[in-house]
Amino acid sequence: MTRYALITGASSGIGLALAEALARRGRSLILVARQRDQLESIAIELTQRFGVDVLFRACDLGEPLRLSGFLLELEEGERQIDLLVNCAGIGSSGPFLAQDWMTEQDLMEVNILALTRLCHAVGNSMALQGGGQILNVASVAAFQPGPWMSTYYASKAYVLHFSEGLREELKTCGIQVSVLCPGPTRTAFFGSAQMDTAKLDRSQQLMSAEEVALYTVRALEKNKAIIIPGRRNRWLAFSPRLSPRWLTRKIAGAVNKAYCSR
Structure with missing residues (x-):
């Protein structure tokens, strides 16, 4: 039986590159x-x-009823998923109260x-079929608080800690x-998060989505727990441990x- 990798956020950016x-x-x-x-x-x-079977499903994951319908389709279908990639994500920037x-x-x-919810539903299916792999996409933002992007940083901290906990449980x-x-x-993330893309485009520090994806699939093959592409990004993730919280x-x-941008 053909097994599938399910990728959310697959229409652009890192999801498409993966x-x-x-x-x-x-x-x-x-x-x-x-x-x-x-x-x-x-x-x-x-x-x-590439000569592979590629299926697709348009679904707004931010709408619980549509997500429920999609999960029901997966449950009633015969296709086995042995890799879940949770790459869909939204960002926002600016003062929280605004x-x-x-x-x-x-x-x-x-x-x-x-x-x-996807980890719960697909994880249960994987457990029944004897195993699988889950990749959740967080960010180096997960390692610290982020004023002026407070909700986004906090959401990625959740993904990091949740994933580490699941790794031990499963x-x-x-x-x-x-x-x-x-x-x-x-990627298009910065524009959708209302950040100044002109400044970011001039940065020499940004990796391409393709570079991130290549590093990631190689790390998945080695079953790495936390995958941080790029030496500079690994330093960004580690550096908050060296500074007092108020300075971070x-x-x-x-x-x-x-x-x-506002």
Whole structure:
């Protein structure tokens, strides 16, 4: 029976790059994102280029009823998923009190609740079939508080700690859990989070989504617990341990405020 890698947030950025990297290795895919037209063209292209089976499902993970419907389809279907990649994510920047509440709620629905629910549903299926692998996408932001992006940073801290906890819990079920913590990456994330993309585009520190994906799939093959692509990003993740919390907050806040577009 063909087994599939299920990837959320697969229409662009790191999710799309991971889909291509896995297809290149002969993996069959189920791609999930909000944009149906983009998913369809991506599925056709990956099938033609790599000769793998690529399915897709347009689903807004921020809407619990639609997510429930999608999970029901998976449960009633016959396709086995042996790799779950939770890459869908939303960002926001600027003063917390100035944010539209529905945007903040959507962020938490996608970054936290949908990810957790997918781990629960697909994890149970994996346990029944004897094992599998889960990759949750967090960020180097997970290692510290982030003023002017407070909700986003906190959501990624949840993903990091949740994934590490699951890794220990699910070992006995034959399920390997890893968490990807990329640094700043050249994707559409910054524009959607209302950050100053002109400043970011001039930065020489950003990795490409393809670089992140290549590093990640190699780390997954080695069953790495925490995956941080790039030496500079590994330093960014480690450095908060060396500074007092008040200084970490101030530095992160100053950096984030400088890139806010409002």
